[in-house]
Amino acid sequence: MLNPMWLRTFETLADLRHFTRTAERLGLTQAAVSQHIRHLEDQLGPLLIRRPRQLEMTPAGIALLDYCGEVSRASQRLQSRIDETDDERGVISLISPGSIGLMLYPLLLDVQQANPGLVVRHRFAPCNEVLEAVLNNHYELGLVSLKPDDPRLHASLFAEEPLELVIPAGPPIHEWADLERLGFIDHPDGKAMANRLLSRRFPGAPGIRTIAVHGFSNQVGLIVEPVARGLGFTVLPRYARQAFARQDEIQVIECGAPVIDTLWLIHRAEWPLSSRAERVVAQLRARMP
CATH class of the missing domain: 1.10.10.10 (Winged helix-like DNA-binding domain superfamily/Winged helix DNA-binding domain)
Structure with missing residues (x-):
């Protein structure tokens, strides 16, 4: 050297x-x-x-x-x-599940446009990958749906997101047979989410596994597309539904008592967040619906 x-x-x-x-x-x-x-x-x-x-x-x-x-x-x-004292320059790195990511990413870009010295790095990933990425210091911030008990992680309540029953625009559904006629648009967490929510609307129904699957997508931004085209219904978190551009082509059906997922913001507990991350988190919290 x-x-x-x-x-x-x-x-x-x-x-x-x-x-x-x-x-x-x-x-x-x-x-x-x-x-x-x-x-x-x-x-x-x-x-x-x-x-x-x-x-x-x-x-x-x-x-x-x-x-x-x-x-x-x-x-x-x-x-x-x-140097973590500069809150207007540097990388903001966040890894999150798909639905909340669809809502947050445009907000992060708004922050970047207002602060050209910042660079946004965001990745969509399931919760187990979020935990691993934050623990391995690949991302400073992460969002998960279950509060971790790992002492290396600090977790704080970030948002609550209800599940929604989404069907094509048109006649509403009234009974289980209406869902059977529509068919189900599945996704990686689709059946689990559907069972949790539909039991509120249709107690005693045989369950989502008895309904024919008319489609599947593992891309959270595409799950609503076949619903809008009349190919079936789905159950997914609200932020994913809100991110869909053509809201007039779908409708949300009330299912009684809401089923709500809690989202936890995580970062390494052994050292403080960078000042730029603290600032961006505060701005995101202020803009959460």
Whole structure:
């Protein structure tokens, strides 16, 4: 590894092209400047061509100057990541389940537009992957539907999201047979969500497994599309339904007492959130419906 002091001396000399002025700027003797350059040339070969009243860099010297710039930029990036006091610059990283993610991502982009120094990094993932990503420091923030009991994680209540029965626009449903005629649009959590909610509306009904499946999607933003086209009904969290653009082509059916999922914001408990993350979280909370 090249000595950082030698690199600083070389970079200053390349800028000033004068040994005496370089020594004065760095507070060194001229002999020390010459020694630093000699150490570098022992490792890299000739870096400078010394002419009367002129210094010219060799190809190796030009390459080393580029390297000095790369080191400087890397140091700045490292300092930016370590310095958590700047709430207007840096990366905001959030990993969340699909439904809440559909609602939050546009809000995050609003924050980024208002603060161009911020960079938003968001990923959709099931809760088990959210936990793993936050624990492994791949994401600073995560959202999960069950409060974790891992002491390495801090969890705070973030939002509550009810499940909804969504059917095509048109005649409402009145009985279980209406759902049977429509058919079910399934998704990875579809049957579990449907059983939880439909038991409120249709107590004593045989259950979702008795209804024919007319479609399946694992993309949360696409689950409502076949419903809007009249191909079936589905049960999913409210934010996923609200994210659908053509609300006039669907309808939500009241199912009595709501079934509500609690969403928990998690981050590592051993160190505080960055100031930019605290600021963004506060703005998101203020804009939650």
